[in-house]
Amino acid sequence: MDISVASWLVIVIAIAAANLPFFNERLFALVPSRWESKPLFVRLFEMVVLFFAVGVIGFALEGRLGNRFPQTWEFYAISACLFIVLAFPGFILRYLRKRHD
Template sequence: MSAAGWFIVLLALAGANLPFLNQRLLGMVPLRAQKKSVWIRIAEMIVLYFVVGAFGFMLEARAGNRFDQGWQFYAITFSLFVVFAFPGFTWQYLVKRRPA
């Protein structure tokens, strides 16, 4: 696997966890609410999936060998993106924190 391929995998790992590791919209825009709702986090994951996918397609096109993809490709890559989000989900919702 090329360096660009590994870069996309690491970018997907970071992008999948970003919604769960902060309370800002897409990691940049502060929200009024104290905590983001799970629906906002899911919407962020979907947006970041497409951002990472577009970046991957750009790198693939620059390499000169862009391939057509069917629905199976998108189903598998989105499933992988959701699996990549597991550490952030675990940190946000399953780890018990002591009250300060």
């Protein structure tokens, strides 16, 4: 696997992981929740856990391809903001879309 494929793989996984809490009512899409509709704080907690999971996948791919580059706090702040931006479509569909019930 080359660097370009690994980069796109991490981006696709990040898009899927950022939107996963908003597209289902199960915890991490596996465990049934006790709520009829998950509250926002549970969805945000899922996003934080999935952010770190995507980071671990990214570090594993980077380590497999070669040397890992040292990162400072700016990298983590920007990637957290990017993860929030990637979750925007799921948030819109869950909370801001007008429902016709």
